[in-house]
Amino acid sequence: MTLRRARADHAPTGAVLLTARTMQKVRQHFETETTHRPSKAMYAALADIAATLAEMAEGGAEQKIYLSSLDPGIGKTTVLSHFVDALLEDNSLEHVGVLVCVARLDEIKTLVHRMGLPAGWFACYTSDAQVNALGGDTEPNKARVLFTTQQMVERRLDGQSFAACEVFHYRGKPRQVRIWDESWLPGEGITVSRYALSDLLSLLVSGGYRRLADKLEDLFFRVRSIEDGTRLEFPDLAQHAELNAVLSLVDSPRDNAEAKYQEQRREQLSLLWYLSGRTVVVRRDGKDGNAVLSYRDTLPEDLAPLLVLDASGRVRETYAEMEKHRDNIARLASAAKRYDRLTVNVWNTGGGKSSFERGSAGAKELVEAIAATINTKPGEEWLVIHHAASKRTEDIPAGVSPLLPDASKVHFVNWGRHAATNAFAHVKNVILAGTLFYRPSQYEALGRLAAGMKPEQGEYPLSARKRIELGESKHGILQAACRGAVRNCDGEQAHAADAYLIASVRSGIPQTLPELFPGCRVVRWAPVKRALTGKVKEAVEYLQRRFSAPGTAVVKFSEVQKVLGMSAANFRRAVRQHPAFVAEIAELSLVEWGPKALFTAFKRVDASDFGFTPSSAQ
Template structure:
C-alpha cells in the first residue's frame, strides 16, 4: 500500500505482537489514534463487540478521536453468533460447577431432564442462570488453569443462552438446544465485506433477503481451468478417520500412494483434528510410511484452513475428508442469517441448500491455501486438488459451481471392494451372462431392476452410475445398449 510507518497501526494481542516482531514484521505507529490505516483481526473486533451495544464507543478503533469512516472486513462475516449447546456438554460441566455452586449444578440437572422430556422441534425457555449464578458461570468461562477449553466454551454459551427461548433438536451426540444472538451493532455499518466465499455460501443471500441490510456488489469472474480436481468417492468425515475403523488404513494408504506418484513435488494435506473422535496423529502416520526418497508434505488442520498465504506455491493439495458440522450448527446458522425465530420451522430443502453452501465455503477456503489461490488474467494458478468426499454428501456434484471451468476426474488410489446394492447388481449380471456366447445376449434394465427389487431412479443413480459398478462392467466386457440415444439393456461383448 506504500504506507509509511507513521500512517498505519496494527492492533493485535500481545502474543501476536511478539510473534510478528520476531518475524520481522513492523507494527507501524503505536499511537493508533493517529494512524490513518488500522489493521486488526476479527477476534479483536469480536471480543470487544461482546460487551457493547454500539460500535462508536470503542475508542481503540478511532482515528483522531472519531470512529473510522471506512471499514473493510477481509474475511467471512455473519450478522451475529449462532449458539448451540449439546446436553452432554452441559453434563460434563456438572462436577466443576458443583465445586463452586451446588445450587447451579442441581438446576443444570433439572435443565437436562426438562430438555430430554421435550420432543425434537419443540421450544423451551432456558432459565436465567446468568442473573442468579453469574459468579460461577464467569469462573467457568474464564478459568485458564482448572477448566479445559471445551468446558469454558460450554459455560460461555450457557451464559449467552440464559433467559432465552431455544429450539430442541437431535444431533449425533444426543439432544441439543439452539438459537442465535445479535452481535453486530447497528452502527457497525457501513462495512465492505471482502469474502471469496460470498458467491458460494447461502448465508449472505439469506442475510440480504431477510434482514435487508446487506447489498451484494458486482463480482469479478475467475476461471479455474488450470485446476484439476481428483475425487475419491468415499466417506472422509471424522468417524472415518477413527483408529477403531478398519477404513483408516485404506485412507492413509491411498494418500501415501498418491504422494509417491510425485515424489519430488511439494504437497499440502488438510487433516482433521483429533477433537474427541479418537483420531490418531495422521501427519505422523502418513509421514512414517513415506520413503526417504519422497519429499515430506506439509500439514494443516481444519480450523486453520484459511487466512494464510504460506502454502501459495504448492501445486498439490489433498483434502483428507471435509469439515462437517452437526445439524444443529447449520440450523442455528440459517436462523441467524434469516433472522428466523426458534418457534418458526425451516424446510428441509432450505437447510440442505445452506449446508451445501457451507461445504462449498470450507472446500474453497482450504484449496485456496495452494497455488489455485493465485490469479493471472482472471485465471487461477495451476494445481492438482485431491478431495476425499462421498457422493452421498453431494460434494462432487457442487464442485463445478464452486470452481468454474475446472476439470474433475476420478481418484481411486486403493481398490474398493464390492458391497451393498452394487455387489448384488454385479452378481445378478454375472449369473445371467454365465457361459454366454450369444452375440445378441442382452439383459434389459427393467429385468435387472426386478432381480434387485429397486426403483428406476435408484437403478440409474446408485447402481448404473456408480463408478465401481461401471468398472466391473468394463472388466467383463458388458456395455449399455439401446436403439438410438436411449439406453435400455446391458449387452455382453463376445470376442
C-alpha cells in the same frame, strides 16, 4: 449497469478521483510486478472495490455490508493496499481513518509487510504484544490505519455501538473506512449439547449451587427425549446466580490442555446465561445427542458501511440469507475466474471425521491411499489438508509421512487453518483429505443467525438448513483448494493444478464442483482396489447383474437380502455398512435411496449426478 456505475452517478468528485488514482496504482502494479493480467471484467470488479472504499472515505457510502466475492488471486488485497496508499497521499482526507479487521494475527503481519506503511502511520490493536509492536509507539487512536482482529472487534463491540467504542476512533470520531477480510456474520450461532450440560453439573454442585444444578439436570433429562425441532423456554438461570460468580468456580489451568478445557467450560456457562429465559430449539445431532440452539447478534448495525472481502461470498448461503431477510448486503461487481486447467479427482467415499477414526481399518485405508497417490508423483510438491489429530481422529501427517520416499516435499495443514496462509501458492498438487462437517444444530443456528430468525419466530425450513450446509462445504473446499497453485491466475485463467477430493456423493459436494470451479475437469479417483469376499462379494455381483439388465433403475434391499439369505439387521450391519461394499457400489454409480425419509433400495445415478465430466465418467 454495475453497482459501482450506479453509485458513481451520485458520488462526490473526490471519490471518483480517489478511485481513479487507486486503480492507476493497481494497473501499474500488475503490469510491472506480476504476470497477472486481469480481464476487463476483473478490472471492473476491482474498480468497484476501490469506488466503495473511496465513497466511505468521502462519507457518501450507504449503511450496507458491501460484499466483494472475487475468487482468490484476482487482486482484492492489492486494491486495498493501493487504496490506502492513495488515501494517505490525499491531504484533503487527512481526517479519514482506516480500520482493517482480519481473522488471524499472522494476516496482520502479512498486510503490514505488503502495504509497507511508514512508521507512525499505523498501529496494531490485538491481544498479542509482538503483533502490537509492529506499529511501534503509535497509539491506536492516533494512527491513520488501525489493524486488529475480528475477535477483538466482536469482544469490544459486544453490547455497544461502533460510534461509542472509542478504541476504534481516529481523532475522536469513528473511522470512516472499514474493511473486514474474509467471512462476515452479524453475530454467533449458539448450540449447547446435552452432554455439555452434564459436564457442568458437578462444577455447580461442588460450588454450592445445588438448586441451579437441579435446574440443569431437569433440562438434561428433558432434552434427551424431546421431539426433534421442538421449541421450549430455557430455564432462567440468572435468577439463581450471577454469571461472574459461577465463572469463578472454573479453576485456573495447570497446562495448555487444561486451559483449553477450562476456556470451553467458561464459554458454555456464558452461553447458558445468555439463553436464560429465552426460547430455544431442540435439534437432534445424531450420535452426539440432542442440543439446544439459538443465536445472538454481537456486531452493531452502525459498523456499516463495511467492506467485506470474502472469496466464498458467491458460494456461502449465509450471505444469501442476510441479503433476503436482513436486507443489509450490497453485492459488488463480480468477474469469472476460469479453472480450465484444474483437474479435480474425486474419491467417492466418506470424508468426515468419523471416516478417520483412530485405529480403524477405514482410516488405515485412507492414509495408505493418500500416500500411494502422493507417490505417483514422487518428484513434486504436495499439500495435504486434513482433519486435526485427536484422541478420536487419526494423525494423518504421522501416518502418511513414513510411507513416502521424501516427506520433505509434502506439506500438511489441518482444516481450520486451511485459509490461514498463501505459503503454498506454488504447489500444484493438493489433497483435501476429507471435508469439514458440522452438527445439524450448528447449521440451523448459523442459518437463523444469517436470516435474523429467532426460535420464537417459528420453524427454520429444512431446505434452508440443507443450503446452509452445502454452502459451508463449498466455502471450505474453495478456500482449501486455493491454498495451492490454482489460487494464481493469468488473466481470467487459473494456473494448472490437480486437486484430490475425498467426498461421498451423498454429501452433495461432488455435484457442486463444476459450479465451484467453472471449467474444471472432474474425474474419478479410485486409489484403492479391494478384494471382495463372502456376502459382500455376493451382494456386489448380484447388483451388477441386476443393473446390467435394461430398464433397471431401483433394486430393493429386501430383494438382495432374500438372495443372500440374510435378515434385514444382518444385511445392514455386515453388507450395507461394510467399507468395501460402500466403496464398491459408489464405483458402480449406485446410492442408497428411498421415496421418503428412510432408505429402502439401491438406485443408479448418472455420472453427471456425481459431478463427473462426461468424457471421464468411466
